[in-house]
Structures are given as structure tokens and as C-alpha cells.
Amino acid sequence: MIVLGIETSCDETSMALYDANKQKVLASIISSQVDLHRNFGGVVPEIASRNHLIKLEDIYYQILKEANLTPKQIDLVGVTNAPGLIGSLFVGVAFAKGLAYGLKKPLIGVNHLAAHTLSTEIEHPNLKPPYLSLIISGGHTHIYYVDSAYNFTLLSHTIDDAVGECFDKVAKKLGLPYPGGPEIEKIAQDGDEKAIEFPIALKNSKNFSFSGIKTAVLNCIEENKYKVEDLAASFQYTIFRNLIHKLNLVIKELNIKNVVVTGGVSANGYLREKLTDYYKKSGITIYFPSKRLSTDNGDMIAYTAYKFYTKRVFMGLRETAYDVKPDID
Ligand code: ATP
Ligand code: MG
Ligand code: FE
Numbered sequence: 001m002i003v004l005g006i007e008t009s010c011d012e013t014s015m016a017l018y019d020a021n022k023q024k025v026l027a028s029i030i031s032s033q034v035d036l037h038r039n040f041g042g043v044v045p046e047i048a049s050r051n052h053l054i055k056l057e058d059i060y061y062q063i064l065k066e067a068n069l070t071p072k073q074i075d076l077v078g079v080t081n082a083p084g085l086i087g088s089l090f091v092g093v094a095f096a097k098g099l100a101y102g103l104k105k106p107l108i109g110v111n112h113l114a115a116h117t118l119s120t121e122i123e124h125p126n127l128k129p130p131y132l133s134l135i136i137s138g139g140h141t142h143i144y145y146v147d148s149a150y151n152f153t154l155l156s157h158t159i160d161d162a163v164g165e166c167f168d169k170v171a172k173k174l175g176l177p178y179p180g181g182p183e184i185e186k187i188a189q190d191g192d193e194k195a196i197e198f199p200i201a202l203k204n205s206k207n208f209s210f211s212g213i214k215t216a217v218l219n220c221i222e223e224n225k226y227k228v229e230d231l232a233a234s235f236q237y238t239i240f241r242n243l244i245h246k247l248n249l250v251i252k253e254l255n256i257k258n259v260v261v262t263g264g265v266s267a268n269g270y271l272r273e274k275l276t277d278y279y280k281k282s283g284i285t286i287y288f289p290s291k292r293l294s295t296d297n298g299d300m301i302a303y304t305a306y307k308f309y310t311k312r313v314f315m316g317l318r319e320t321a322y323d324v325k326p327d328i329d
Contacts, residue, residue: 002026002069003076003309004099005302006056008092009084009112010138011036011043013055016298017067017074020306023125025299027066029059030292038178042168049087056095071103078305081109081315081324083139089321097317108305109315109324112296113140118149118307119289119300120260127287132256134247136271137263138164138179141208143250144328146260149307152328155250159202160211163239164265169214170235173221174228184232185268191233196226198238206249213238240274251284260287267294 001020007013016028033051037043064071079096080089093109100107117133133144133152141163143156161169164181171180176187198216201209217235220226247259261275266288275286293299313325 001075001306001309002073003078003302003306004063004074005110005298005300005305006077006079006092006096007112007115007296007298007301008052008056008088008095009080009082010088010296011048012296013052013059014296014298014301015056015059015063016302017063017069018299018302018306025122025302026069027063028297028299029063029066030295030297031055031059034179041172041178043085045085045087048085049091052088052091056091060095060099071099074099074103074105076106076108076305076309077103078108078110078301078308079315080112080115080301082111082322084112084321086321093321101317106309107315107317108308108313109319109321110301110304110308111324111328112301113142113144114149114152114328115300115304116262117144117146117152117260118304119262119293119297120287122293122299122303123290124287127258127260130256131258131260131287132247132250132254134243134259134261135263136163136243136261136265138162138168140263141210143206143246145254145256149304150311154328156206156208156246158208158210160209161214163208163210163243164263166210166214166239167265170217170221170232173218174232179264181265181268184236185270187229188232188236188270189229191227191229191231193233193237195230196220196234198234200238200242200245203245206246208242208246210242213242236268236270240271243271243275244278257283258285258287262289262294264295267291 141158168180176183
């Protein structure tokens with residue numbers, strides 16, 4: 001069974017073809033719009049939707065060529081349906097509907113956060129639920145208990161900023177280009193992570209809050225008292241401490257051995273190393289997708305669509321973006 005996955009929820013236009021029988025991604029294209037948004041210091045929704053519209057058709061034909069397949073060989077179409085920028089989602093959903101209707105193939109609307117989580121399974125075929133999912137992305141900071149590919153329980157979420165948003169805002173204040181995460185990671189390498197002590201908010205709650213640390217770092221930048229490298233390193237270290245603090249509160253209540261960490265911020269090499277090392281001794285294994293699959297991609301949409309297909313939950317042509325099952329957000 002060949003599944004086409006379409007992702008347009010934010011500023012990546014991406015498609016992948018997944019062969020469910022061979023359990024293999026046959027071809028994948030990720031076209032990033034980062035250069036278009038950089039001058040604005042963040043994603044401009046109108047520019048994002050228009051660019052998805054321009055790119056989708058070319059990417060569709062290019063991916064079929066790369067996989068050496070014809071349109072008729074596609075058995076299932078999966079598309080990100082929520083959450084995301086509404087205009088961007090609409091472009092992807094409209095394209096997917098037209099395609100599924102024209103090809104007379106089933107269509108599945110995929111929750112983007114479920115897809116981030118399940119992306120880990122593509123490269124770790126032995127990893128099976130139940131496990132914990134920590135999503136650290138541009139728009140979300142969530143911990144889910146994943147009972148099956150279709151059954152997510154939200155255990156913890158941020159009450160204000162997402163961790164990726166926090167990286168981006170700190171970077172912007174430092175005059176670094178968008179997206180800020182990789183820039184902070186780079187300069188933090190030359191800094192002292194213990195130079196400045198930032199607090200962890202909501203210590204007794206499983207929920208996250210990042211607005212306090214964001215403001216604390218922004219104030220430090222204003223004061224101009226510290227080396228930029230030390231600021232970046234101390235900020236990253238606090239994010240790491242924050243993540244393990246909340247994860248530990250959740251783990252204490254559950255007998256769980258596997259944790260998957262996904263979303264754009266999980267591409268951060270420092271956080272990967274620190275989290276892996278920290279949990280090594282406790283018998284808990286941390287799984288990450290490859291860095292390519294940490295940020296938005298069609299691979300995770302195709303894979304998740306296939307998982308949902310086994311549950312026989314399809315998307316009707318009358319349904320629209322945000323009519324998504326399961327609604328795990
Ligand atoms: P969501 O998945 O919540 O809808 P999104 O799709 O915009 O949001 P992703 O594309 O998964 O988010 O991730 C983008 C975020 O990841 C940005 O905030 C970016 O700064 C951050 N990011 C990317 N690489 C790194 C890195 N190396 N270190 C820290 N953050 C990073
Ligand atoms: Mg993005
Ligand atoms: Fe994402």
C-alpha cells in the first residue's frame with residue numbers, strides 16, 4: 001500500500017510517499033520557506049499559504065518521479081488537518097481533497113502533533129506504544145501518554161509560550177535570524193551554562209510555563225551585563241532542567257520505560273545529549289526522530305495516515321481543516 005503524506009501546516013511545504021508493506025519511505029521532499037519569512041523575524045501567514053499554493057503541484061510531480069511511481073499507484077492520501085495556520089492548512093487540505101477525489105482514493109486528515117510523535121516509529125520500527133511523548137515544537141510543549149497510535153492522553157501542556165517560541169523570541173532579541181533555535185544552539189556551544197541561574201516556573205505542577213524565563217532572559221539581554229554565549233548556554237540549560245523536572249513528575253506516576261521526544265526543538269543536539277545522558281542510569285530510554293524528521297515533514301503525515309487507515313477513520317469531502325479525528329490538541 002502506497003501512502004502520500006502532505007504537510008502544509010506552517011512554513012514547510014512537504015510531501016512523502018510511504019510504502020506500508022515495505023515499511024519504508026520511498027521519497028520525501030521538504031521545501032522550507034525560511035528564507036521568505038526571515039526578513040519579518042517570523043512566519044507571515046499570508047506569505048506561507050500563498051507559497052504552499054505555488055509549490056504543491058511541482059512537489060507532487062517531483063516526488064512521484066523520485067519514487068518512480070504513477071499517480072494511480074497511490075492508494076491513500078493523508079494530509080495535515082490541524083493544528084496549524086488556518087490558511088496554510090486549507091491549501092494542503094484542498095489539494096489533498098482534489099487529489100483523492102480525482103484518483104478515487106481514500107483521504108485521511110492527520111493531527112500534526114500525533115504525526116510528530118509517531119515520526120519516531122518510522123526510524124525505530126521496534127518502538128511500540130505505550131510510551132510517553134514529549135513534543136517540543138514552535139507552537140506546542142505537551143506531554144502525552146500514548147496508548148496506541150490512535151489513543152493519546154494529554155498529561156501536561158504549557159500554560160503560555162511554547163518552548164520553540166521562547167527560543168525564537170530570545171534569538172530575535174539577540175539580533176539573530178529566524179528560526180532562532182539553531183542559532184541559540186550554535187552560540188551556546190562557547191558559553192558557560194552555569195553562568196546565570198534562571199528559575200523553573202510552576203515547580204509543583206506538571207504543566208509548563210515559559211513566559212517567566214523568556215522575560216528573565218530578555219531583561220538580561222537589556223542589561224547587557226553578560227556574554228551572549230553565557231546567556232544562550234544558561235538559557236538552554238534551564239530549558240533542559242525544566243523538561244526533566246516535568247517529565248520526572250509525570251514518570252513518577254506512571255510505570256513507563258520509553259519516552260519519545262519530537263518537534264522542532266528536539267533537533268537541538270545539546271538537548272538530545274543531555275536528555276539521553278540524564279535518563280541512561282534510570283533504565284528509561286529516550287527516542288528521537290532523526291534531525292530531518294524533527295521539524296515538519298510529509299513522512300510523518302504519510303506514516304500516521306497509514307496508522308489511522310488501519311482504524312478506518314476517513315475524512316469526508318465536506319469536512320474541512322480542524323475537523324480532525326482524533327482531536328488530541
Ligand atoms: P507545531 O509543530 O507546534 O505546530 P511548528 O510546526 O512550527 O509548530 P516545528 O517545525 O516542529 O514547529 O519546529 C519549529 C521550531 O523548532 C522553531 O521554534 C525553531 O526555532 C525550533 N528549532 C529548530 N531547530 C532547533 C534547534 N536546533 N534548537 C532549538 N530549537 C530549534
Ligand atoms: Mg517550520
Ligand atoms: Fe510541527
